[in-house]
Amino acid sequence: MNSFEQNGYVFLENFFSENELAVIEKGLVKFHEIWLRDNEISYEKGVLNSHSLTKGDGLTEEEKTSLFEFIAQDKFEEILSVIFPKPPVFLNTQLFFDPKDEARKNYWHRDIQYTGMSVEDQKEAIKTQNVVHFRIPMKTERGIELIPTTHREWDLPEEFEVRNSLKGRLQSDDLKRGEIVRLNRGDLLIFSANMIHRGIYGKDRFSLDIIFCDNIPQMKAFIDKDNLPSAKILEKLKNKPLFDI
Ligand SMILES: O=C(O)CCC(=O)C(=O)O
Numbered sequence: 669m670n671s672f673e674q675n676g677y678v679f680l681e682n683f684f685s686e687n688e689l690a691v692i693e694k695g696l697v698k699f700h701e702i703w704l705r706d707n708e709i710s711y712e713k714g715v716l717n718s719h720s721l722t723k724g725d726g727l728t729e730e731e732k733t734s735l736f737e738f739i740a741q742d743k744f745e746e747i748l749s750v751i752f753p754k755p756p757v758f759l760n761t762q763l764f765f766d767p768k769d770e771a772r773k774n775y776w777h778r779d780i781q782y783t784g785m786s787v788e789d790q791k792e793a794i795k796t797q798n799v800v801h802f803r804i805p806m807k808t809e810r811g812i813e814l815i816p817t818t819h820r821e822w823d824l825p826e827e828f829e830v831r832n833s834l835k836g837r838l839q840s841d842d843l844k845r846g847e848i849v850r851l852n853r854g855d856l857l858i859f860s861a862n863m864i865h866r867g868i869y870g871k872d873r874f875s876l877d878i879i880f881c882d883n884i885p886q887m888k889a890f891i892d893k894d895n896l897p898s899a900k901i902l903e904k905l906k907n908k909p910l911f912d913i
Contacts, residue, residue: 669750676819677849677859678751683743684804684854692738693806695721695731696876700763702726714767716869721761721876723894733904735761736897739878740907744802747858748880748910752798757888758910759799759879760895766869773840774869776831778818779861783890791822797887799861802878805851809873812857812865813846819860827864840866851875880910888913 672678703718703726704711722732739758748756779799780790803812815827823831824845830837848868849857859865861879881887896902896911905911 669747672751672858672860675816676863677814677816677857678747679849680856680858681852682854683856686854688738689804689806689853691734692876695727695735696763696806696874698731699726700765700874703763711768714769714772716767716772716867717762717764717877719760719762720892720895721763722897723892729898729901732897733901736901736905740905740910742906744878745907745910748800751800751858752880752882755883755909756798756800756880757883757891757913758896759881759887759891762877762879764803764867764873764875764877766871766873770869772869773838774866775839776827776841776843776864776866777839778831778864781831794822794862795820797862797882797884799879799881799887801857801859801861802880803851803857803859804876804878805853805855805857806874806876808852808871809850809875810868810870811848811850812859812867813848814859815843815845815864816847818864819862823864831864883912 669678699721707715721727722735727735780793785793827843829835830841830843831839833839851857891913893913896913897905902908902911
């Protein structure tokens with residue numbers, strides 16, 4: 669886990685048992701089917717992820733409880749206490765799948781580049797702020813490509829140009845420092861959203877991302893309270909401060 673602060677990610681092979689995954693899988697598949705039905709146009713246009721699985725009535729109370737129990741599990745809490753300087757909070761969930769058009773190219777980015785912050789502010793923010801994805805593949809996938817250390821360090825000029833499509837470069841151009849982490853069912857990849865990264869599409873991937881962030885006002889502004897557990901569900905959960913928004 670020490671390598672997280674140094675590199676910005678940790679890969680934990682065979683982290684989950686089959687039983688642990690089975691408890692949440694049915695709900696994930698159901699949510700995805702509903703999403704595909706309700707978001708046909710976005711899917712046609714190239715959208716390759718959905719979010720907010722714990723919001724609304726896509727999942728039943730029981731399915732939401734299982735998902736929240738998964739999110740609040742002790743094994744995660746132990747990791748979070750090591751990788752975050754102070755106790756974090758739950759931000760959201762996402763599902764990642766392949767784009768409808770197989771020819772669609774992936775895109776290098778830092779999550780922070782889509783927040784509307786100035787580049788100067790982004791440069792400062794990544795030195796201290798933390799948003800962390802727990803990626804949980806439900807099946808073998810080609811994984812994620814990451815540029816180690818960029819969770820705290822700014823881009824090389826070429827990297828900045830590529831992820832911002834400048835000087836004729838494309839967001840999908842290969843970058844020299846990229847490292848691919850291939851993923852199998854049962855694995856857990858933890859990575860900082862600050863990092864320069866891109867998804868590698870293919871194999872009909874289906875991954876759950878659980879996102880945690882610093883418990884600070886600038887980040888909590890991005891939390892949609894409708895994603896939080898109801899009082900009734902919260903009562904059953906361990907590690908309640910994760911949801912203490
Ligand atoms: O898997 C992907 O397509 C991209 C993942 C990503 O950008 C993210 O989790 O922030």
